[in-house]
Amino acid sequence: MSTSKRSTIIVEHLRKQQMMESIGKGKRIDGRNFDEQRPLEIELDIIKKANGSARVKLGDSEVIAGIKVSTGEPFEGLEDKGALIVTAEVLPTASPHVEPGPPDEEVVELARVVDRGVRESEMVDLGKLVLVPGKIVYTVFVDCSVLNADGNLFDATSYATVAAILSAKIPVLEMQDGKVTDTGKTIPMPVTCVPISITQVRIGDAVMIDPASEEEGAMDARITISTNEEGYCALQKGYTGSFTIEQIKKAAETARIKGEEVRAKMKELTKFGQKE
Amino acid sequence: MTQTRNLIDENGKRTDGRTIDQLRDVKITVGTVKNADGSAFIEFGKNKIVAAVYGPREVHPKHLQQPDRCVLRCRYHMSPFSTDTRKNPAPSRREVEISKVMRESLEPAIMLEDYPRAAIDVFVEVLQSDGGSRCAGITAASVALADAGINMRDLVAACAAGKVDEQIVLDINDVEDKEGGADMPIAYMPRLDQVTLMQLDGKLNSEQFNECLDKAISGCKMVYDIQREALMQKYFGNETEVKEEQ
Numbered sequence: 001m002s003t004s005k006r007s008t009i010i011v012e013h014l015r016k017q018q019m020m021e022s023i024g025k026g027k028r029i030d031g032r033n034f035d036e037q038r039p040l041e042i043e044l045d046i047i048k049k050a051n052g053s054a055r056v057k058l059g060d061s062e063v064i065a066g067i068k069v070s071t072g073e074p075f076e077g078l079e080d081k082g083a084l085i086v087t088a089e090v091l092p093t094a095s096p097h098v099e100p101g102p103p104d105e106e107v108v109e110l111a112r113v114v115d116r117g118v119r120e121s122e123m124v125d126l127g128k129l130v131l132v133p134g135k136i137v138y139t140v141f142v143d144c145s146v147l148n149a150d151g152n153l154f155d156a157t158s159y160a161t162v163a164a165i166l167s168a169k170i171p172v173l174e175m176q177d178g179k180v181t182d183t184g185k186t187i188p189m190p191v192t193c194v195p196i197s198i199t200q201v202r203i204g205d206a207v208m209i210d211p212a213s214e215e216e217g218a219m220d221a222r223i224t225i226s227t228n229e230e231g232y233c234a235l236q237k238g239y240t241g242s243f244t245i246e247q248i249k250k251a252a253e254t255a256r257i258k259g260e261e262v263r264a265k266m267k268e269l270t271k272f273g274q275k276e
Numbered sequence: 277m278t279q280t281r282n283l284i285d286e287n288g289k290r291t292d293g294r295t296i297d298q299l300r301d302v303k304i305t306v307g308t309v310k311n312a313d314g315s316a317f318i319e320f321g322k323n324k325i326v327a328a329v330y331g332p333r334e335v336h337p338k339h340l341q342q343p344d345r346c347v348l349r350c351r352y353h354m355s356p357f358s359t360d361t362r363k364n365p366a367p368s369r370r371e372v373e374i375s376k377v378m379r380e381s382l383e384p385a386i387m388l389e390d391y392p393r394a395a396i397d398v399f400v401e402v403l404q405s406d407g408g409s410r411c412a413g414i415t416a417a418s419v420a421l422a423d424a425g426i427n428m429r430d431l432v433a434a435c436a437a438g439k440v441d442e443q444i445v446l447d448i449n450d451v452e453d454k455e456g457g458a459d460m461p462i463a464y465m466p467r468l469d470q471v472t473l474m475q476l477d478g479k480l481n482s483e484q485f486n487e488c489l490d491k492a493i494s495g496c497k498m499v500y501d502i503q504r505e506a507l508m509q510k511y512f513g514n515e516t517e518v519k520e521e522q
Contacts, residue, residue, distance in 0.1 A: 112373050228479075232476060237471065252482070
């Protein structure tokens with residue numbers, strides 16, 4: 001998925017130098033502050049055939065998430081719970097560096113980190129998505145497609161997933177004569193909280209949120225931290241560099257504060273909690 | 277994760293009899309794979325893991341070569357017989373992700389710039405799995421790299437901490453991983469004070485988060501001592517016994 005604009009070692013090096021100069025002056029190369037996110041836009045219900053959907057733009061990164069609900073067997077060891085699966089794909093439209101084909105390890109990581117944030121927060125009340133305990137449960141697929149990649153796909157994809165879940169209406173299914181029957185009615189997805197992921201990168205000694213593609217090209221290390229209303233629920237350090245313990249504790253604090261802000265924005269944009 | 281029973285009893289003992297600050301038994305043997313340039317076998321609780329290092333060697337395919345540094349490649353793999361129910365031998369998405377984070381956790385320790393146009397391959401095979409196999413794998417891989425004579429800035433030691441029965445505990449085992457509240461694996465270079473791997477599954481408040489991080493780091497330091505002892509044992513035949521406990 002190499003989405004950064006790295007071309008040669010020399011250009012990479014020069015660009016990094018320029019970025020470091022700018023960072024030394026307390027500004028990022030696109031003029032943002034270290035704790036400033038790019039504009040976030042969320043559009044809901046853009047795919048009518050899906051049970052829920054959202055298009056998220058975070059700067060120039062654009063992701064569509066669609067939800068399809070069906071029924072199936074529960075996961076082993078989770079017999080009394082519905083199944084929730086989040087997938088992600090970086091489409092060949094996303095950047096000149098993406099080639100069609102099976103997902104590479106970066107895309108696998110993206111999907112798993114987004115899935116983990118939603119799963120560990122227990123956002124969806126999976127206990128309510130059971131038809132016949134141990135036999136038949138609702139299966140909820142959240143499939144995400146990255147249409148355009150300009151950095152921080154972790155947060156863009158995570159926001160698309162969360163927005164799609166918040167807006168989803170799931171069909172009310174019943175068991176009649178041992179068969180799953182669609183009653184034709186729908187109910188909102190049972191949601192308990194709103195998890196928000198905040199990704200930060202370290203370039204030299206500076207740590208900043210929501211990296212654009214260019215900044216990812218110069219980053220030393222990355223950390224994605226998900227919080228819900230109560231606290232932390234998932235974290236993933238990525239890329240080849242490292243963090244000090246102090247940097248991690250500070251990043252965790254930033255993720256909590258910024259997460260609150262984005263959560264408020266997410267609730268406003270999805271009209272969550274304001275029942276129609 | 278729903279918890280169905282108490283994982284810490286009234287005496288503060290865990291399901292395997294440990295206290296909340298106690299590491300499982302860790303034993304590292306250096307140089308167990310004869311053909312490899314470096315290797316280590318680790319027993320970390322019930323985990324039994326082999327790590328083998330080949331390289332620096334020529335890169336195949338050639339286009340992966342880097343003119344200014346070495347390419348590090350990592351494979352984390354679980355044997356079909358390593359788990360409760362047979363694991364399909366094809367690499368799962370979980371293994372793909374762990375291979376990636378494992379590579380990224382080792383890279384900061386290796387002086388890649390010393391071996392331009394070469395590759396170092398690290399193979400980690402989980403023969404028997406317990407909780408915390410990624411941490412045990414990283415710990416063994418780091419020792420195997422040192423055994424291969426690769427130039428390194430520090431050893432990478434890894435250990436997890438987690439939340440069980442609302443208490444923060446060191447080095448969670450597989451029961452605690454499956455039924456407990458949170459799991460935070462960490463890899464750390466003690467000499468350089470750098471965290472090279474960090475993940476978290478499960479809910480923690482701010483206070484618990486910091487406590488968990490500090491506890492995992494203390495575990496990494498214990499593991500670091502065991503790694504050093506194991507290397508000393510092989511290279512200096514040190515009469516001090518390889519520590520089996522923290």
